[in-house]
Amino acid sequence: xxxxxxxxxxxxxxxxxxxxxxxxxxxxxxxxxxxxxxxxxxxxxxxxxxxxxxxxxxxxxxxxxxxxxxxxxxxxxxxxxxxxxxxxxxxxxxxxxxxxxxxxxxxxxxxxxxxxxxxxxxxxxxxxxxxxxxxxxxxxxxxxxxxxxxxxxxxxxxxxxxxxxxxxxxxxxxxxxxxxxxxxxxxxxxxxxxxxxxxxxxxxxxxxxxxxxxxxxxxxxxxxxxxxxxxxxxxxxxxxxxxxxxxxxxxxxxxxxxxxxxxxxxxxxxxxxxxxxxxxxxxxxxxxxxxxxxxxxxxxxxxxxxxxxxxxxxxxxxxxxxxxxxxxxxxxxxxxxxxxxxxxxxxxxxxxxxxxxxxxxxxxxxxxxxxxxxxxxxxxxxxxxxxxxxxxxxxxxxxxxxxxxxxxxxxxxxxxxxxxxxxxxxxxxxxxxxxxxxxxxxxxxxxxxxxxxxxxxxxxxxxxxxxxxxxxxxxxxxxxxxxxxxxxxxxxxxx
Amino acid sequence: xxxxxxxxxxxxxxxxxxxxxxxxxxxxxxxxxxxxxxxxxxxxxxxxxxxxxxxxxxxxxxxxxxxxxxxxxxxxxxxxxxxxxxxxxxxxxxxxxxxxxxxxxxxxxxxxxxxxxxxxxxxxxxxxxxxxxxxxxxxxxxxxxxxxxxxxxxxxxxxxxxxxxxxxxxxxxxxxxxxxxxxxxxxxxxxxxxxxxxxxxxxxxxxxxxxxxxxxxxxxxxxxxxxxxxxxxxxxxxxxxxxxxx
Numbered sequence: 001x002x003x004x005x006x007x008x009x010x011x012x013x014x015x016x017x018x019x020x021x022x023x024x025x026x027x028x029x030x031x032x033x034x035x036x037x038x039x040x041x042x043x044x045x046x047x048x049x050x051x052x053x054x055x056x057x058x059x060x061x062x063x064x065x066x067x068x069x070x071x072x073x074x075x076x077x078x079x080x081x082x083x084x085x086x087x088x089x090x091x092x093x094x095x096x097x098x099x100x101x102x103x104x105x106x107x108x109x110x111x112x113x114x115x116x117x118x119x120x121x122x123x124x125x126x127x128x129x130x131x132x133x134x135x136x137x138x139x140x141x142x143x144x145x146x147x148x149x150x151x152x153x154x155x156x157x158x159x160x161x162x163x164x165x166x167x168x169x170x171x172x173x174x175x176x177x178x179x180x181x182x183x184x185x186x187x188x189x190x191x192x193x194x195x196x197x198x199x200x201x202x203x204x205x206x207x208x209x210x211x212x213x214x215x216x217x218x219x220x221x222x223x224x225x226x227x228x229x230x231x232x233x234x235x236x237x238x239x240x241x242x243x244x245x246x247x248x249x250x251x252x253x254x255x256x257x258x259x260x261x262x263x264x265x266x267x268x269x270x271x272x273x274x275x276x277x278x279x280x281x282x283x284x285x286x287x288x289x290x291x292x293x294x295x296x297x298x299x300x301x302x303x304x305x306x307x308x309x310x311x312x313x314x315x316x317x318x319x320x321x322x323x324x325x326x327x328x329x330x331x332x333x334x335x336x337x338x339x340x341x342x343x344x345x346x347x348x349x350x351x352x353x354x355x356x357x358x359x360x361x362x363x364x365x366x367x368x369x370x371x372x373x374x375x376x377x378x379x380x381x382x383x384x385x386x387x388x389x390x391x392x393x394x395x396x397x398x399x400x401x402x403x404x405x406x407x408x409x410x411x412x413x414x415x416x417x418x419x420x421x422x423x424x425x426x427x428x429x430x431x432x433x434x435x436x437x438x439x440x441x442x443x444x445x446x447x448x449x450x451x452x453x454x455x456x457x458x459x460x461x462x463x464x465x466x467x468x469x470x471x472x473x474x475x476x477x478x479x480x481x482x483x484x485x486x487x488x489x490x491x492x493x494x495x
Numbered sequence: 496x497x498x499x500x501x502x503x504x505x506x507x508x509x510x511x512x513x514x515x516x517x518x519x520x521x522x523x524x525x526x527x528x529x530x531x532x533x534x535x536x537x538x539x540x541x542x543x544x545x546x547x548x549x550x551x552x553x554x555x556x557x558x559x560x561x562x563x564x565x566x567x568x569x570x571x572x573x574x575x576x577x578x579x580x581x582x583x584x585x586x587x588x589x590x591x592x593x594x595x596x597x598x599x600x601x602x603x604x605x606x607x608x609x610x611x612x613x614x615x616x617x618x619x620x621x622x623x624x625x626x627x628x629x630x631x632x633x634x635x636x637x638x639x640x641x642x643x644x645x646x647x648x649x650x651x652x653x654x655x656x657x658x659x660x661x662x663x664x665x666x667x668x669x670x671x672x673x674x675x676x677x678x679x680x681x682x683x684x685x686x687x688x689x690x691x692x693x694x695x696x697x698x699x700x701x702x703x704x705x706x707x708x709x710x711x712x713x714x715x716x717x718x719x720x721x722x723x724x725x726x727x728x729x730x731x732x733x734x735x736x737x738x739x740x741x
Contacts, residue, residue: 110524113531432625437538440618444535447528476542484545484561485622491701492650493558494623494657495544495565495694 530614612665
């Protein structure tokens with residue numbers, strides 16, 4: 001497999017150090033995979049400018065949102081810069097900064113556009129073709145109040161209650177994750193992560209196939225379903241937690257995000273869903289940007305330890321995991337993979353006992369923490385300088401190439417999930433104008449976030465801007481643009 | 496039958512733009528982003544126009560009031576997008592450098608103008624046709640109550656016209672503003688006037704048995720005119736073309 005390249009051969013000192021510092025023996029595929037399983041779904045975007053290493057937002061993943069975080073790479077900047085041109089930090093000319101900022105701009109944005117669009121496409125196709133993923137029906141433990149209330153005020157109140165309960169779970173899981181990370185309970189985190197992905201890949205996949213076959217009115221026998229589920233699930237576990245080709249890993253991450261988004265969409269009541277989207281964006285903002293925010297703490301802790309955030313819960317466009325090993329400063333933080341809360345698998349038919357409930361909450365929080373972390377890795381200049389070190393990185397490209405795009409952008413899986421949820425709710429009306437307007441606004445929000453990331457170079461939350469744009473455009477399209485557009489379509493008037 | 500019609504109309508409306516996308520935009524991430532951003536700007540202009548339409552309650556059925564304002568808002572936002580590009584040109588140059596360094600090109604204004612016009616057109620056409628397409632797949636057909644049976648196919652052709660027109664309008668607009676001098680007024684003026692002409696002609700489609708031929712012919716005639724104008728503006732003349740062909 002691709003990831004087997006040069007894992008053992010090219011071992012710079014830092015890498016071996018990092019390896020030794022890990023408690024559990026996660027198999028080192030391309031990315032260093034710490035055993036931190038609970039990643040907040042803070043998406044961390046890191047821009048690596050010249051000499052900057054992307055600090056891991058391992059902590060960030062602790063929060064249940066996906067956040068985009070950019071780690072301030074100033075430390076690495078200095079090192080790299082000194083290596084490069086002996087210039088002190090302060091005298092760095094602005095144009096070089098601009099060069100570095102934008103040098104990796106457009107293609108990375110598009111590299112994130114594609115998986116986000118794919119995830120949304122899977123969700124929308126599933127919703128349109130099957131009927132079992134429509135909301136209504138069962139409720140789950142995280143939003144216990146139903147919304148069938150007589151007056152609007154009652155409805156709002158109960159929705160708010162639902163939202164706060166949900167956020168309570170999310171925040172609790174985030175805090176637990178950070179505590180575990182701080183106390184170096186890597187085994188627990190890793191085990192938690194494996195458990196959640198296990199549940200997600202097998203249980204949710206099984207229910208997905210069942211609902212598809214039920215909706216399409218095509219019976220599939222048990223043997224086929226078990227065979228298919230087992231195979232897909234086993235390969236998924238390999239690819240995500242161990243080594244595997246990058247496209248397959250990306251495909252699995254996208255698919256899992258889509259599954260989670262579908263489950264969320266099914267179980268979240270209508271108004272609660274909108275409120276949750278809004279509140280989680282605010283939480284994302286707080287957790288990533290405030291000095292005492294959990295995700296920020298996670299990032300800084302990971303930064304100090306020079307560890308990587310769990311790659312299992314981060315979508316990355318290239319195999320960047322090795323970058324941390326490559327970068328000389330061992331403090332390059334790595335993104336801890338978010339915990340995927342596979343707790344989404346709520347079997348509403350069962351009565352949940354306390355234990356199951358807690359377990360599910362934990363899994364869910366893990367999933368919630370899954371986030372994609374946009375991350376630009378070590379800049380090309382550094383790559384050219386020390387090609388040998390990048391051998392380790394390029395798990396997917398056997399040949400060291402100067403022109404190789406060693407920068408990869410990472411986005412927390414939680415971001416994927418919430419974007420897809422927003423789009424799923426937008427498509428529920430059946431009006432394609434709304435869906436397309438929300439889609440464009442989500443992508444533009446992502447674009448803006450990446451641009452801000454490139455400029456500010458700190459961890460940034462991926463949710464707020466996109467969700468804000470999405471919500472504004474959703475409500476305005478439904479109530480204002482929609483009727484206008486319908487009137488125009490009716491008379492075939494083209495403006 | 497209805498799926499056939501839907502597929503046919505989709506391909507009519509999106510065939511040429513899709514090919515344009517695949518061949519000229521898909522492999523250039525920079526152009527993808529520009530198209531996406533200009534689509535967003537168009538959405539904002541539509542939002543403003545809708546606010547206006549929504550606010551003036553008694554005239555909601557009189558689209559003749561809302562349409563000129565919609566056109567004006569669109570052109571204003573096209574201009575705003577031009578200003579944004581101009582301001583960000585230095586930074587954008589760096590962004591684009593990555594894809595152009597091997598070609599040794601400079602900041603490609605033409606590509607930006609083209610991508611921006613394409614984005615505008617694509618989203619404009621999409622909003623015009625996508626709900627019609629999704630209704631098309633349902634049961635039933637048109638023309639039962641004396642309405643025209645050509646509704647779908649005329650919509651598809653008009654959408655194609657709109658998408659292409661917007662692309663060329665974008666190129667003309669940006670190129671004229673870049674050229675300066677008298678072109679700063681001729682170019683955008685032409686764009687606004689032809690846009691207004693096209694949209695107001697489509698108002699004719701609102702009658703009970705509309706003659707789609709009027710709007711179709713006018714639309715495609717305008718398109719031809721815009722193509723010629725663009726070609727002239729970009730500096731091609733008959734000799735150039737002859738040389739290129741031979």
